[in-house]
Amino acid sequence: MAERKRPKPGETREKLMNAALTLVGKGRHFASLGIREVTRQAGVVPTSFYRHFRNMDDLGLQLVDELGLVLRRMMREARANVLQADKLIDESVGIFITHAQNNRAFFMFMAQGLAGESRAVQEGIRSEMRFFASELANDLRRLKLADHLSDADLDLTCDLVVRSVAFSLTDILTISPDDEYQEEQVRKRTARFLQLIFVGAANWKSQP
Amino acid sequence: MAERKRPKPGETREKLMNAALTLVGKGRHFASLGIREVTRQAGVVPTSFYRHFRNMDDLGLQLVDELGLVLRRMMREARANVLQADKLIDESVGIFITHAQNNRAFFMFMAQGLAGESRAVQEGIRSEMRFFASELANDLRRLKLADHLSDADLDLTCDLVVRSVAFSLTDILTISPDDEYQEEQVRKRTARFLQLIFVGAANWKSQP
DNA sequence: CACATTAGTGAACACTTGTACACATCAGTA
DNA sequence: TACTGATGTGTACAAGTGTTCACTAATGTG
Numbered sequence: 186m187a188e189r190k191r192p193k194p195g196e197t198r199e200k201l202m203n204a205a206l207t208l209v210g211k212g213r214h215f216a217s218l219g220i221r222e223v224t225r226q227a228g229v230v231p232t233s234f235y236r237h238f239r240n241m242d243d244l245g246l247q248l249v250d251e252l253g254l255v256l257r258r259m260m261r262e263a264r265a266n267v268l269q270a271d272k273l274i275d276e277s278v279g280i281f282i283t284h285a286q287n288n289r290a291f292f293m294f295m296a297q298g299l300a301g302e303s304r305a306v307q308e309g310i311r312s313e314m315r316f317f318a319s320e321l322a323n324d325l326r327r328l329k330l331a332d333h334l335s336d337a338d339l340d341l342t343c344d345l346v347v348r349s350v351a352f353s354l355t356d357i358l359t360i361s362p363d364d365e366y367q368e369e370q371v372r373k374r375t376a377r378f379l380q381l382i383f384v385g386a387a388n389w390k391s392q393p
Numbered sequence: 394m395a396e397r398k399r400p401k402p403g404e405t406r407e408k409l410m411n412a413a414l415t416l417v418g419k420g421r422h423f424a425s426l427g428i429r430e431v432t433r434q435a436g437v438v439p440t441s442f443y444r445h446f447r448n449m450d451d452l453g454l455q456l457v458d459e460l461g462l463v464l465r466r467m468m469r470e471a472r473a474n475v476l477q478a479d480k481l482i483d484e485s486v487g488i489f490i491t492h493a494q495n496n497r498a499f500f501m502f503m504a505q506g507l508a509g510e511s512r513a514v515q516e517g518i519r520s521e522m523r524f525f526a527s528e529l530a531n532d533l534r535r536l537k538l539a540d541h542l543s544d545a546d547l548d549l550t551c552d553l554v555v556r557s558v559a560f561s562l563t564d565i566l567t568i569s570p571d572d573e574y575q576e577e578q579v580r581k582r583t584a585r586f587l588q589l590i591f592v593g594a595a596n597w598k599s600q601p
Numbered sequence: 602c603a604c605a606t607t608a609g610t611g612a613a614c615a616c617t618t619g620t621a622c623a624c625a626t627c628a629g630t631a
Numbered sequence: 632t633a634c635t636g637a638t639g640t641g642t643a644c645a646a647g648t649g650t651t652c653a654c655t656a657a658t659g660t661g
């Protein structure tokens with residue numbers, strides 16, 4: 186008979202989420218994935234899907250949560266490694282790009298989700314970005330790098346930084362993962378974007 | 394018998410492209426659209442599709458071309474209406490947002506395409522954005538607003554401006570089309586982003 | 602140990618999908 | 632006027648889709 190294996194609880198769930206990510210990583214768009222396709226990729230029978238998710242949107246939402254974990258891990262690493270303020274931008278961009286390369290599928294999913302068809306996923310990703318921006322603002326305050334800015338203006342600046350980096354994400358994801366030259370170009374350009382923004386912030390006069 | 398109407402040449406093609414746009418405008422993702430679905434929405438028999446397009450990617454590519462026209466129309470209007478330099482940012486952002494609202498489906502398609510699954514569409518949209526940025530650079534040069542910047546730095550600035558505006562696009566498209574309050578918020582925030590960037594550019598020192 | 606719960610399977614359903622083929626109608630041209 | 636090419640329609644089919652149902656094996660709890 187067919188041998189019924191007893192996987193650890195949550196194993197199949199994870200297999201399904203990984204399968205979806207794998208397909209996205211191969212260039213497919215999340216919105217075009219079907220239940221059968223995902224289960225096939227996961228090596229699981231279609232019905233198993235419903236044991237863990239209502240539908241594909243549900244799976245997407247749970248992916249957003251995991252994405253949050255990846256981002257937090259990244260922030261922690263950045264905070265641990267960025268010691269001197271003058272290398273702050275280059276270091277941070279470097280860490281970000283490295284993470285993007287190491288979690289390609291995840292970040293592809295994120296880039297897709299920003300204009301995706303599930304409102305909930307969209308809102309989830311936006312929420313992650315807001316969190317990221319506010320953490321960045323905290324760090325800048327703590328490092329005394331933005332003392333002349335009002336809270337609102339610091340918030341504005343950090344939002345713009347996060348958006349710029351997020352947009353660079355789409356640059357990174359379109360180049361081949363091992364095209365080091367192009368990666369270096371994106372890295373440099375992103376860093377210059379941020380420098381430009383910070384020069385703007387440094388010369389910004391917060392008006393009442 | 395079924396009356397066979399003789400539409401003007403290209404009429405069905407247009408109907409199909411509009412049908413796809415309509416579906417995208419309703420919140421669907423372009424990557425998830427099928428040939429039958431589009432022809433159904435267009436009120437045309439499925440086989441007609443192949444008279445005009447190879448497949449959905451092909452249709453997407455032709456949509457990108459039309460998107461280019463929309464963008465050019467927008468630029469022309471902006472150039473005609475922006476007279477005084479001090480209102481430049483606010484006016485331009487206003488024109489952009491108005492166009493985005495009036496061509497919601499088109500710009501949704503653009504936002505989706507940036508991380509879409511067709512490499513060609515992706516590249517097409519990027520190319521439109523590059524064109525847009527280079528035109529912006531020309532205008533700034535012509536208006537003598539960027540004399541202290543090297544070509545490369547001006548290019549960098551304009552690229553960042555275009556990216557920021559493009560990102561604001563995703564903000565506009567998630568709010569309801571007639572929520573004037575939120576629209577005003579996005580308008581203001583986008584304008585401040587650009588001011589921040591231009592302050593940065595004004596205080597930028599181009600190094601050799 | 603018995604038993605409820607959980608997480609897997611396979612077969613079946615009613616639809617939908619992309620694509621192919623043969624045919625019909627018009628527009629323009631020789 | 633007759634031919635040709637472009638564009639439309641209808642039918643057909645094999646393959647794929649989401650979802651339901653009844654069944655089974657392992658797990659944890661009383």
